[in-house]
Amino acid sequence: PDLPTLDALVAGCRACPRLVAWREEVAATKRAAFRDETYWGRPVPGFGATDAQLLIVGLAPAAHGANRTGRMFTGDRSGDVLYAALHAVGLASQPTAVAVGDGLELYGTRITAPVRCAPPENRPTPAERDRCRPWLARELALLRGTVRSVVVLGGFGWQALLPVLATPDPAGGHPGWVVPRPRPTFGHAVHVTLAPADEHAPTSAAPLELFGSYHVSQQNTFTGRLTPAMLEDVLTDAARAAGL
Ligand code: SF4
Numbered sequence: 346p347d348l349p350t351l352d353a354l355v356a357g358c359r360a361c362p363r364l365v366a367w368r369e370e371v372a373a374t375k376r377a378a379f380r381d382e383t384y385w386g387r388p389v390p391g392f393g394a395t396d397a398q399l400l401i402v403g404l405a406p407a408a409h410g411a412n413r414t415g416r417m418f419t420g421d422r423s424g425d426v427l428y429a430a431l432h433a434v435g436l437a438s439q440p441t442a443v444a445v446g447d448g449l450e451l452y453g454t455r456i457t458a459p460v461r462c463a464p465p466e467n468r469p470t471p472a473e474r475d476r477c478r479p480w481l482a483r484e485l486a487l488l489r490g491t492v493r494s495v496v497v498l499g500g501f502g503w504q505a506l507l508p509v510l511a512t513p514d515p516a517g518g519h520p521g522w523v524v525p526r527p528r529p530t531f532g533h534a535v536h537v538t539l540a541p542a543d544e545h546a547p548t549s550a551a552p553l554e555l556f557g558s559y560h561v562s563q564q565n566t567f568t569g570r571l572t573p574a575m576l577e578d579v580l581t582d583a584a585r586a587a588g589l
Pocket of ligand 1: 358359360361364365388461462473476477478480
């Protein structure tokens with residue numbers, strides 16, 4: 346399928362019983378501030394350009410953020426920080442993300458996550474992460490002709506993404522990139538260049554530039570562990586590496 350088809354398919358996934366129950370319970374009970382809204386309450390597809398050169402990989406939707414609005418990082422404090430930074434470096438049309446239909450556009454950039462359903466405590470289990478992996482793999486395979494650079498927000502996304510980069514297409518249509526052993530360690534501003542696994546394959550002849558950033562969670566942004574300037578620096582480097 347193409348990316349819009351994949352997005353529609355992922356939104357119908359019910360493979361993880363614990364997460365299906367949680368996302369729907371949150372959607373039914375709501376937070377008081379949003380009691381007049383209809384929550385999305387389903388898996389959240391990737392958001393942004395379908396021919397993205399830069400891919401941003403988070404963790405999982407927030408219960409009252411993307412699980413409410415149906416769009417990645419939209420409607421919560423983490424998203425406020427991320428979209429402000431994306432706008433500051435020229436990758437987003439506006440600094441705020443409120444809801445689908447708010448006019449937000451990303452330039453050459455797509456945002457996705459290794460787990461598509463809001464998990465309790467923001468903590469998916471390893472089994473849930475592994476079950477969701479094929480969605481990310483298929484998304485990456487569909488971006489293979491354009492994606493040059495990836496920013497991973499947080500260690501969970503880093504651990505989840507590396508195996509996908511090594512084998513983005515289980516059917517063998519895309520050979521992926523060479524992930525060194527031992528695997529590169531996550532850290533803020535870590536930058537690793539991954540060579541294409543098959544340099545003769547026309548669809549993946551370019552290396553992939555992989556960047557790490559601390560996650561935009563309130564835990565990190567309220568404490569100053571991640572400042573807007575730190576995030577903007579990583580995004581600027583990644584955008585440059587992607588040719589944006
Ligand atoms: Fe499906 Fe992923 Fe949601 Fe599990 S986390 S139900 S695999 S979309």
